[in-house]
Amino acid sequence: MDWPTDAAAHGPAPAPAPTTAAPADERLPAAWPPGVPREIPAPVDSLWSLLAASAARWPDKPALVFYDAPLRYAALVREAEALAGWLQQDAGVQRGDRVLLLSQNCPQLVVANYAVFRADAVVVPVNAMWTAAEVADVVADSGAAVAVVAQELLPVLRPLLDAGTLRHAVVICYADALTAQTPLAIPPFVAAPRAPLDHPALVAWPAVQAAARRPAPHRATAGDLCVLPYTSGTTGRPKGCRHTHGTVQSANVAAVAWRGLRDSEVFLGLAPIFHMLGMQNGMHLPLMIGATVVMLPRWDRDAALDLIERYGVSCWAAPPAMLLDFFSNPAVAGRRLASLHLVHGGSAPMPDALAQRMKDGWGLDYNEGYGMTETASFLHGNPRHRAKRGTLGLPGPGVRSRLIDPASGADVPPGEVGEIVTRGPQVMLGYWRRPDADRESFVERDGHRWLRTGDLAVVDADGYYVMRDRLKRMITVSGYKVWPAEVENLLYGHPAVHEACVVGVGDERSGEAVRALVVCKPGAAPAEADFLAWCRAHMAVYKAPRSVRFVDALPKSNTGKILWRELQERENRGQPG
Template sequence: MAVKPWHQSSRWPEGVPFDIDGYNKPVFAMLDDAARNYPNATYTIFQGGMRTFAQVKDTADRLANFLASRGIKHEDRVAIFLPNIPQYPEVFFGSSKAGAACVTCNPLYTIEELNYQLKDSGAKAVFCMDHPQFYKTTCEAIKGTDVQTVVICNIKSYLPKIKGFLGGLLGKLPKAESHDPSHFMYDDIIASSRPEPPKVNFDAEKDLAVILYTGGTTGVPKGAELKHTNFYSNVVALNKWIRVPNRPGERPGPMESGGAHTFLGVLPWYHSFGLTVCMLGSCYSANRLVCIPDPKAGNPPFTEVLKAIQDYKVTMTVAVPTIYTAFVNHALIKKFDLSSMAACSSGAAPLPPEVLKRFEEITGGVIFEGYGLTETTPVLTTNPTFADKRKIGSVGMPLPGTDIKIVDLDTGLVELPHGEDGEIAAAGPQIMRGYWQRPDANAEVFREIEGKRFFLTGDIGHIDEDGFVVITDRKKDLILVGGFNAYPKEIEEVLYTHPKVAQAAVVGVPDPSSGEAVKAFIQLKPGVTATEKEILDFCKDHLAGYKRPREIEFRDELPTSVVGKILRRVLRSEELEKRKK
């Protein structure tokens, strides 16, 4: 890569290369390498139960063998409808070894949301949790899809024996009321399958590894096609970038492998941030990963996460601003020893400087903000992990091997003068292959500039005098709720299915706990009445929690353009002005 302005900055970390190589591998090579080099090192930790890299590889190999026996072949899709439990990396790597592309699904999806994703992706198999809600949702959602294989994961066998025994005895372990006899139990297929994955000819640079759904600019969920090299290159670049104390009191240096660190798996792994930076990042470096299926567990909420940090001496944290805010505002924060936390990454939404300051005062760790999108697997930029080199208020510098240009808003083809605001365009090995079966959407977001393929992010910003990327606005209408994307059009389409709704518009409003919250403006059909509770209850049945409106405002009419398009920006502007008073 040619030398870029950020490479010449005095803040570029010493020893970090400008470019990367060695990432043309299938994503499961991370697990195979860790199992070969550190077979007895712990990979996953769950409620005190631990699994080594060798054990996880053995299980992944058996899963690949099972999937092949069920007819799963190259680039078939396998859906993972699981929270952060220890089976997740096993299923992910096992599916990849079978040649399949994983489709990661939010375990809080409604039946309609999961059904859409299974249908659109053409998934042939789905892994779900043995749980009253999750299993029931799965059974309903697979109707009318291509799913032929359902595998049910129970956590009992992954707990320490005494916990599993007591949980089963007291009935505290989650379990569905009954199982369809045609569905498979996870433990049974592992016991009966050989640890011999099928032979698949992989082209890591071209082959699909994951379809990860995102709303995009239209709000209609689209699948981002992420290749094996997308993930591998992003993990390699992050590993080259990070400088962290490998032992208490040591000067920060390159991250050591083989158990020097413990990652906190608090972000969901169906999300690109948690999947790449945490689940895959810990595997690539052969370090421990604490599985956190429910971050809000405990009284008050988040207590169990704080206990896990203390008990397992977590050193690496990957989180969003709402989690750091929850930590610093936790009533029992001073009762826990959080001093092990050395390096903490934050992304998906702006981190309030006051939260950063308070968190670092409490833990002694360093938070470094970054930026990326689902379509970029996800990290494009990140701040140096040194407190004296980062720039608070920016999203950092482009990762090694990543090129960033600021282009005009109209065509996305004209690079703007240095320091001027425009749309952020990115090129690099982490950029997705494209949107699943959506050539129209691909034409909107990809541009060829100076012989390179650039992705238009939809975010507006500039590159400052030190080579840091500063985001100033969003071109898209998306709403960032706790670091997750809520797309107005998707929510509006659900509201339009209510029999009393004539018109609906959704905008993001400031929220102290989640950064932004969803507010819906509704125009009712003539002659009918409705209550806010009625609409909120309807949304509860049809939308995942973070997408649901927190406020409903009824209006006689909604502002529209001359061609009748509802003007969300007018509503947003009115709402922000009202909240200033």
């Protein structure tokens, strides 16, 4: 695909020619961005092919910058090919095999993603905050037998290596990517030297690169699976979303056209790459158009500010919680953000006070959108020239959304609340080996297959979607999904817990926080601090309850089910559980 190369003002990029015309009776909303097509071309090639095209066009351009150390496009491709060859020849990875990636943001993680694609295999991204038990569940479900892992996270995989479930693991040392002097403060876990490897299944990243294996010819196309991100369901059991090279590309092609992005952009890659927001906006989309990503392994507001100013960062995808912390930094002053022209995101409501502060202080509009893991991130967006604060925006190029009654499936009348159902080329094929979940999550209407989002919204007179509630039981903590049933299952592992219910409560920094309502076993009376510490030790930090109420009983239905909705409503009203 021929992306624009004009490095001048950031106007709308030339739109790709549509391949499918919109129905004759379908009118575009009045706020539709000028020059943006209603449909997008159907992808043909793999994500690897797009990276290779960018490297052929800009071999010496920095694709990534990590603590001032650049990795140029040609070097990125060379390193990915070496790892792909090793995966195929030494680890036995074949077309369609799943490969686990467990690391915080770093150049090696980007290389590993594209090496898996080059080997015609499928990436299984793992949250760096997950526990060993959580990772083991994903390994068992996906069937991954090979991993790439950062050395500080290696203990999480140790039980799987000892059991032989994982046959091979390539170990990343972040310090190997530090090839330049930098005034930035480098965290100890990044600067830590390479540790000795003490397991026969382990191999160091430099050894793989030094072997310089040549991979077999690349065969994957747009229809091949490329990534299997896991998202928990209402039962607490993780589900893998089956995304192809085509679904991932479709979301990004639509986002590029919608936001007017060009190869001259510099992206700030702070959102975790294992999360769809960071995966798309801090890796696949920038590399697809030949842009540069300035990357940090984890959130650091001072370093982020320095990098924005030093590299002229123009685009930043960030959840509201990250921006709340960033703009509370007194050093964010003057013209240090002059290069930024797009700050966007979603996953949680944007506080109006913060949005207004960004606008008044720096002239920045937070461009709110809407997407899911199941839709490869971008689905709806606010037009940049006619954004409406507090809305999900309009369905983007190639996307059709509608509101239905969640019980009957009938379309709801204009102005009434309904569940968002959607279809488009970025929607996943379905869940990995979960036909039961597919039956629950997709509906057939008018000869098309629509994804049920579980989100309740209303459409205003201009066609903008406005979120009202969640049909699914879910809590969003700093952009991460937390399913109460999963946390409750873990809470029952505490020796003092007789019954438990988890609800979400408002939190100024993270949007929402997890609260546990607990009935203790007779004679048990754990201290609140001890209970919360136990939770942090047994589950990912964003899932762990931030607070707990010990109660005498929980309300139940006639069939004995805990009335979680009633408890959630009490918390919303500020009443004790």
